[in-house]
Amino acid sequence: MAFDLAAANAVFKEDYHGPVREQLNNDNPVTKRLVQNKQEATGKRFFVPLHYGRNNSVGYRAEGAALPTAGNQKYKETTANVRYLYGGIEISGPTIKAMRNDKGAFIRAVESEMKGLVRDLKDQRSRALFGDGTGRIGTFAVNTSVNTLTVDKIKYFQIGMKIDIVNNSGTVTQTGRTITNLDKANKTITIDGAAVTTAATDYAVVTGDLNNEAMGxxxxxxxxxxxxxxxxxxxxxxxxxxxxxxxxxxxxxxxxxxxxxxxxxxxxxxxxxxxxxxxxxxxxxxxxxxxxxxxxxxxxxxxxxxxxxxxxxxxxxxxxxxxxxxxxxxxxxDLYQLSDFEWMEDDKGAALAPVPGYDKYAATMFCYETLVxxxxxxxxxxxxxxxxxxxxx
Missing domain, CATH: 3.30.2320.10 (hypothetical protein PF0899 domain)
Known part of the structure; x- marks a missing residue:
């Protein structure tokens, strides 16, 4: 029987869903411990009452003196929303067709894409869980009409990463600029496209991540x-x-x-x-x-x-x-988690779906969580x- 789209979906869901979960939960020592502490959510927002103050209406008195005025314990409610992390892959129709008689070859192709997706999802999640939810990965120095920009820290940038440049008021001034080179010793990144000017208060985020990342x-x-x-x-x-x-x-x-x-x-x-x-x-x-x-x-x-x-x-x-x-x-x-890493499925339970207007098929993984x-x-x-x-x- 031909290795068709239905068979491909079975490979995605049965052969690769379990290993994805295992690798993401165990590869990073800190993430591993946070996931061990995860709190499964039943709604996208959690509410927890906090006890922050004592009844201070206590004290010693002299004989016959008035008693302390009645008081009470002090409470305040805390709340937060989960954040949404996504990753996707695409496989062309000709690739599926060319491998219709060799399921093993297709599985190897899928495995290569999946390992890359696992690595990248894990990398994004691990970085975010050390952040503050804003997505800030570095602050720029004053850079005037250049493509090579000095930053205050270099460790969060990667060649090939797409970044947005954000000013001090939180407005994105440049979007989707690809990093083409890094100089760790001099703390500079080189971006594609036209030269840019940055102020000392401008900062970089991964494209689209501004104020959308999980709390870390x-x-x-x-x-x-x-x-x-x-x-x-x-x-x-x-x-x-x-x-x-x-x-x-x-x-x-x-x-x-x-x-x-x-x-x-x-x-x-x-x-x-x-x-x-x-x-x-x-x-x-x-x-x-x-x-x-x-x-x-x-x-x-x-x-x-x-x-x-x-x-x-x-x-x-x-x-x-x-x-x-x-x-x-x-x-x-706790890692407050509405969903662990899962495939995005259609109403028929298929993870791999045609891309409208193109001879290719796409699959998306997602995770909904935040640190509290x-x-x-x-x-x-x-x-x-x-x-x-x-x-x-």
């Missing part, structure tokens, strides 16, 4: 960002503990790490893991060697080896913001740390 750890760890409908400026209890040094880099130390943990615990947090960049981890490892202290790496379930501090695992990620460590209470953070926290001051951001030499920021 970076947003939770910001003391100024409004999060889940609550403004920390008027609700100071809704701030993470932030230990900064006024923007001046300082060396990592065990004393600073101890302070970060204790600060969260004084607010009722229970830190159980730490995240950081490769450069800060290298600086911490050098500190241990400098102090003539050998620390055997902690071996986690599954055989993963990580550095540790006071029995807490330290995870690194290439998308972690440079010059900082995040101390996380995993009991107060229930006690923001249970976490600590240790800022302004010096990266080890040679690490790109």
């Amino acid at each position: 750890i970076g947003g939770i760890m910001s003391a100024s960002l409004q999060l889940q409908g609550i403004d920390p400026a008027s609700n100071p209890w809704w701030k993470p503990s932030v230990l900064a040094n006024g923007g001046t880099p300082r060396a990592i130390s065990q004393l600073l790490m101890r302070q970060a943990i204790d600060t969260a615990e004084l607010e009722g947090g229970k830190i159980d893991w730490i995240t950081t960049s490769y450069g800060v981890r290298a600086a911490y490892e050098a500190l241990l060697q400098q102090n003539v202290r050998y620390t055997k790496p902690m071996t986690l379930e599954g055989g993963e080896n990580v550095l540790e501090y006071d029995g807490l695992p330290i995870f690194v990620d290439r998308y972690h913001e440079s010059n900082r460590m995040f101390f996380v209470d995993s009991g107060e953070i 926290t229930y006690k923001r001051n249970a976490h600590t951001a240790l800022m302004d740390l010096t990266e080890a030499p040679g690490y790109a920021v």
Whole structure:
């Protein structure tokens, strides 16, 4: 029997749906732990009441004095929406027809496309889960009528990535510009098309992602960002503990790490893991060697080896913001998920569908989720740390 569209759909749905889920949940150490904490949603918005204040109408009195005025506990509701991540592939009609007598050849072609899609979806998700929901991947320096642009950090840009340039008021001034080259040492990107001019407050996002990305750890760890409908400026209890040094880099130390943990615990947090960049981890490892202290790496379930501090695992990620460590209470953070990665299907349950007007077929995967926290001051951001030499920021 010919390998037709119906057979192709069976390959997509039966042979590749399971492995996609498994790879996305396990390849990234931080994402893996966030997914383990996932909260399955029943609606696109969640509501959680927060207890933030005590009944302060208590106190000692002299004999016969008036009793304290009655008071009450204080509550506030927090809420957030899931965000929507998509990825798609296309296969031409001639490709399907040419392989109609060789199912194995078609499966290999599909597998190649699927592995690329899995990698790219995972990459986008992992980057976003370290961000703040805005999609910002770098801020520009002043660049005047050029195609090679200086940025403040280079690690989030990729050759072939399409970016939008956004000004300080949140207006997209350039859209769909493709990055054709990167210079990590000089922190420059080269884009296609006409030369552009940027201000020092302009920034870049992946095309179409402005304010559409899932909330990430970076947003939770910001003391100024409004999060889940609550403004920390008027609700100071809704701030993470932030230990900064006024923007001046300082060396990592065990004393600073101890302070970060204790600060969260004084607010009722229970830190159980730490995240950081490769450069800060290298600086911490050098500190241990400098102090003539050998620390055997902690071996986690599954055989993963990580550095540790006071029995807490330290995870690194290439998308972690440079010059900082995040101390996380995993009991107060969840990946709120309306849908895990799934195929977009038509009313007949088919994932692979004709593209109107073209001799090709397309399939789309999607995921609806966002990161939430229930006690923001249970976490600590240790800022302004010096990266080890040679690490790109």
